[in-house]
Amino acid sequence: MRLWIVFLLCLAGHAMAAPTEEETVVEELVTDQPLVEEPVDEVSPDVGANPVQVEVGDFDEAIDVVEDVAAENACLNYHCKKGKVCEVDDSNTPMCVCQDPSTCPAAEAEYEHVCGTDNKTYDSSCHFFATKCALEGTKKGHKLHLDYIGPCKYIEPCLDSELSEFPLRMRDWLKNVLVTLYERDEENNLLTEKQKLRVKKIYENEKRLQAGQHSLDLLAHDFEKNYNMYIFPVHWQFGQLDQHPIDEYLTHSELAPLRAPLIPMEHCTTRFFETCDADGDKYIALEEWAACFGIKEQDVDKDLII
Numbered sequence: 424m425r426l427w428i429v430f431l432l433c434l435a436g437h438a439m440a441a442p443t444e445e446e447t448v449v450e451e452l453v454t455d456q457p458l459v460e461e462p463v464d465e466v467s468p469d470v471g472a473n474p475v476q477v478e479v480g481d482f483d484e485a486i487d488v489v490e491d492v493a494a495e496n497a498c499l500n501y502h503c504k505k506g507k508v509c510e511v512d513d514s515n516t517p518m519c520v521c522q523d524p525s526t527c528p529a530a531e532a533e534y535e536h537v538c539g540t541d542n543k544t545y546d547s548s549c550h551f552f553a554t555k556c557a558l559e560g561t562k563k564g565h566k567l568h569l570d571y572i573g574p575c576k577y578i579e580p581c582l583d584s585e586l587s588e589f590p591l592r593m594r595d596w597l598k599n600v601l602v603t604l605y606e607r608d609e610e611n612n613l614l615t616e617k618q619k620l621r622v623k624k625i626y627e628n629e630k631r632l633q634a635g636q637h638s639l640d641l642l643a644h645d646f647e648k649n650y651n652m653y654i655f656p657v658h659w660q661f662g663q664l665d666q667h668p669i670d671e672y673l674t675h676s677e678l679a680p681l682r683a684p685l686i687p688m689e690h691c692t693t694r695f696f697e698t699c700d701a702d703g704d705k706y707i708a709l710e711e712w713a714a715c716f717g718i719k720e721q722d723v724d725k726d727l728i729i
């Protein structure tokens with residue numbers, strides 16, 4: 424959690440250093456149609472070690488039930504999806520029921536608040552998912568998703584010129600996230616051995632653009648001259664998000680750990696991911712994801728996301 428906070432703060436500084444003023448960024452109006460709709464029982468991603476993502480617990484919209492429970496306490500190891508709690512019936516059989524929002528712990532700080540796609544601020548992710556659970560089976564519940572971290576705010580519209588700048592910063596940031604993980608990954612298992620080998624080549628490349636505040640022109644030039652350095656980071660991030668199920672498609676809930684912390688800082692986040700869904704089927708395929716980041720079709724490699 425500390426690692427995530429450090430990187431999120433670094434991202435905030437990086438985002439605010441961009442040419443566009445974003446100190447007043449606030450809520451995006453996405454009530455009518457969220458980027459993608461996930462099945463009711465879809466499992467949100469296992470965040471793992473990716474510091475760009477918030478903890479998985481904030482986005483668990485489904486968790487498989489563990490059947491092997493202790494007879495004396497049927498709910499002991501019986502896990503329910505976010506927004507539900509375990510209760511037992513008269514025969515001591517565990518079952519998941521919607522949690523009463525009033526039983527959620529009170530938020531201790533403003534950063535614990537979350538904004539839903541209904542343009543409403545919830546005290547915490549617990550309050551949000553308890554509310555969403557109560558709306559299960561309804562049209563409103565189907566459209567309701569956690570939009571971003573923090574209270575709902577006004578987020579200025581993303582202009583076409585700004586949209587074209589977004590992937591420049593994101594590509595550079597993903598590359599530097601991987602390099603930082605490699606530097607800190609002595610025995611922390613932040614990366615697999617195969618991933619370390621690929622990142623090592625980037626880390627040791629003398630032409631690598633060092634982390635820092637760079638102009639958009641420099642970022643564009645570096646991507647053109649050192650294109651190969653960006654292929655793996657883009658694939659790696661897709662693999663980090665595509666977890667439940669691993670099907671080479673990203674749903675709204677799978678994207679949430681990446682987009683929710685970004686939206687208040689990068690006002691083009693939602694529009695960027697909407698445009699990534701080129702065929703409008705509410706899912707982002709690997710090929711669509713790669714194209715959004717400027718990766719050529721012939722360089723899309725499914726083996727790189729494993």
